[in-house]
Amino acid sequence: MVHTHLVVVGTGLIGGSFALALRRAGFAGRITGVGRSRENLQLAVELGVINDFCHDVAEAVIDADVVLVSVPVASCGEVFAAMAKSLPAHAVVTDAGSSKQSVIADARAHLPDMSRFVPAHPIAGTEQSGAGAAFATLFQDRWCILTPDATTDPAALEMVRSLWAATGSQLIEMDASEHDEHLAAVSHLPHLAAFALVNAVRKSGGDDPFRFAAGGFRDFTRIASSSPQMWRDIALCNREALVHKLDALIAELGELREAVTAADGAHLLAEFAAAKAARDAWLRKNGDEL
Amino acid sequence: MVHTHLVVVGTGLIGGSFALALRRAGFAGRITGVGRSRENLQLAVELGVINDFCHDVAEAVIDADVVLVSVPVASCGEVFAAMAKSLPAHAVVTDAGSSKQSVIADARAHLPDMSRFVPAHPIAGTEQSGAGAAFATLFQDRWCILTPDATTDPAALEMVRSLWAATGSQLIEMDASEHDEHLAAVSHLPHLAAFALVNAVRKSGGDDPFRFAAGGFRDFTRIASSSPQMWRDIALCNREALVHKLDALIAELGELREAVTAADGAHLLAEFAAAKAARDAWLRKNGDEL
Numbered sequence: 001m002v003h004t005h006l007v008v009v010g011t012g013l014i015g016g017s018f019a020l021a022l023r024r025a026g027f028a029g030r031i032t033g034v035g036r037s038r039e040n041l042q043l044a045v046e047l048g049v050i051n052d053f054c055h056d057v058a059e060a061v062i063d064a065d066v067v068l069v070s071v072p073v074a075s076c077g078e079v080f081a082a083m084a085k086s087l088p089a090h091a092v093v094t095d096a097g098s099s100k101q102s103v104i105a106d107a108r109a110h111l112p113d114m115s116r117f118v119p120a121h122p123i124a125g126t127e128q129s130g131a132g133a134a135f136a137t138l139f140q141d142r143w144c145i146l147t148p149d150a151t152t153d154p155a156a157l158e159m160v161r162s163l164w165a166a167t168g169s170q171l172i173e174m175d176a177s178e179h180d181e182h183l184a185a186v187s188h189l190p191h192l193a194a195f196a197l198v199n200a201v202r203k204s205g206g207d208d209p210f211r212f213a214a215g216g217f218r219d220f221t222r223i224a225s226s227s228p229q230m231w232r233d234i235a236l237c238n239r240e241a242l243v244h245k246l247d248a249l250i251a252e253l254g255e256l257r258e259a260v261t262a263a264d265g266a267h268l269l270a271e272f273a274a275a276k277a278a279r280d281a282w283l284r285k286n287g288d289e290l
Numbered sequence: 291m292v293h294t295h296l297v298v299v300g301t302g303l304i305g306g307s308f309a310l311a312l313r314r315a316g317f318a319g320r321i322t323g324v325g326r327s328r329e330n331l332q333l334a335v336e337l338g339v340i341n342d343f344c345h346d347v348a349e350a351v352i353d354a355d356v357v358l359v360s361v362p363v364a365s366c367g368e369v370f371a372a373m374a375k376s377l378p379a380h381a382v383v384t385d386a387g388s389s390k391q392s393v394i395a396d397a398r399a400h401l402p403d404m405s406r407f408v409p410a411h412p413i414a415g416t417e418q419s420g421a422g423a424a425f426a427t428l429f430q431d432r433w434c435i436l437t438p439d440a441t442t443d444p445a446a447l448e449m450v451r452s453l454w455a456a457t458g459s460q461l462i463e464m465d466a467s468e469h470d471e472h473l474a475a476v477s478h479l480p481h482l483a484a485f486a487l488v489n490a491v492r493k494s495g496g497d498d499p500f501r502f503a504a505g506g507f508r509d510f511t512r513i514a515s516s517s518p519q520m521w522r523d524i525a526l527c528n529r530e531a532l533v534h535k536l537d538a539l540i541a542e543l544g545e546l547r548e549a550v551t552a553a554d555g556a557h558l559l560a561e562f563a564a565a566k567a568a569r570d571a572w573l574r575k576n577g578d579e580l
Contacts, residue, residue: 123502142504143502181494185490185491185499186491186499187503189490190487190506192543193510193543194510195566196542196543196546196561196565197480197539198566198568201568202564204475204535204538209472210568210576212472212477213477213572216481217480218573219512220480220484220509220510220513223509223510224566225570225573226506228565228566231562236553236555239551242550243550243551245490246543246550248490249486249487250540253482253483253486253539253540253543256486256525261533263529265526268522269519272485272518272522273518274492275484275492275514275518276488276514276515278489278492279514282503
């Protein structure tokens with residue numbers, strides 16, 4: 001792929017790490033970064049993440065062969081709209097968004113050829129952001145979920161598979177709706193629950209309600225220090241699945257509340273033990289990869 | 291305190307660390323461990339945690355000057371009952387339970403002289419248990435909340451203060467009910483929420499609902515790997531405060547659910563940002579101590 005021109009729209013942690021991972025895997029083509037911050041893009045050039053940059057999506061993709069859209073999920077629509085007119089017919093587009101049905105709907109609304117869009121979600125990240133935080137092994141051994149459908153062009157799918165595989169990701173394919181259900185449960189719900197828990201404590205009164213919080217609280221609420229904007233966007237982009245999961249959590253908490261009220265120790269023990277067993281089993285299987 | 295005889299009922303992580311911390315601070319008296327497991331107590335002797343041991347509470351406390359009851363909160367009642375007849379009149383008793391009103395009620399039901407019982411809760415711990423996990427600096431710079439009341443003997447209070455202070459704890463005194471409210475919010479509620487979250491995901495279906503869980507999920511649910519028995523006991527020993535906090539969390543989640551349903555991004559952003567600000571401020575103030 002010596003002559004391949006890759007355009008990375010959103011040259012932050014994810015987009016930058018994608019570029020670095022491909023370079024490490026031997027990608028010899030040109031990589032153009034697109035973004036708003038000149039400082040970040042300049043840094044990306046200096047760090048060898050990209051070859052050149054541009055602030056205008058339409059201009060950047062004119063001779064693109066592959067485009068990665070790695071912007072916040074709520075911004076995918078405007079990026080697709082911006083590239084629609086100038087995207088070459090042969091170009092393949094992928095993304096890295098945390099919700100898939102909403103990104104697919106945005107692509108359908110704006111992209112000229114849906115068959116060449118292959119939705120992807122690499123399940124990787126750190127709490128850092130920007131090109132300066134990017135590193136070549138971010139995706140190593142992490143899941144990357146692709147959600148093509150029957151209309152996806154097989155050659156486009158093969159190209160996107162090979163790119164994400166080259167980053168070291170472990171690929172898996174499923175329906176976009178299945179992806180959104182899975183991620184609502186193990187990622188989006190915990191984030192909303194962490195925010196809710198901190199707010200419940202914050203509003204519980206006293207001058208310093210967090211005074212006696214310790215290590216358990218710190219770990220439990222770590223994800224409540226995530227970007228409020230990013231999580232607002234994700235919540236809004238995966239509303240249906242997230243509401244189901246919120247209802248499930250509220251029901252579980254209601255059940256525990258009833259057991260505490262009734263001093264039903266046997267019920268509490270059974271619920272706690274089942275949770276511990278499930279969590280410990282998951283950790284045994286996956287702990288080393290995290 | 292060369293001739294002081296300290297009896298530690300429950301020679302696990304907390305009781306063992308209390309003994310080691312006092313030794314390090316120069317305590318030269320005799321320390322007797324009480325427990326059921328001969329192996330654990332033998333190990334405690336070998337590790338220099340205690341001088342000798344005994345399996346019978348009543349026998350152990352016959353010539354005690356100070357007794358630390360560091361058993362699971364639900365077992366405090368039977369320990370108090372066991373020591374009631376043989377406890378010397380001058381002996382001072384303290385504890386290390388995570389709930390205070392229930393322990394005080396148990397003490398009131400069984401101890402011959404409540405004025406010499408000084409309830410304590412050192413906010414420290416690890417996921418380990420047993421005397422082998424004990425270490426002298428477990429309490430260093432951690433809060434230890436004492437909940438004496440107007441009937442507490444001043445000399446007994448002074449002795450317990452000096453012992454916990456010698457462990458390196460930062461002492462603070464408050465009403466038992468205030469303690470229980472605080473701990474329900476920052477400790478008991480997060481544990482129940484972590485168990486509930488894991489159960490909500492567990493029941494969400496599919497062969498492996500945890501398959502795509504990552505680092506955020508791991509940290510959020512770490513406390514769901516805690517002892518189910520211990521947390522059943524704590525939940526049952528702090529029911530009233532815990533139910534209030536569960537209601538507060540369910541209300542917060544219900545509010546977020548409404549905002550997600552209504553696609554109210556402004557409301558979500560405000561709630562997420564307030565949570566992040568509160569959590570970050572707490573961490574800035576206390577992060578180094580955790």
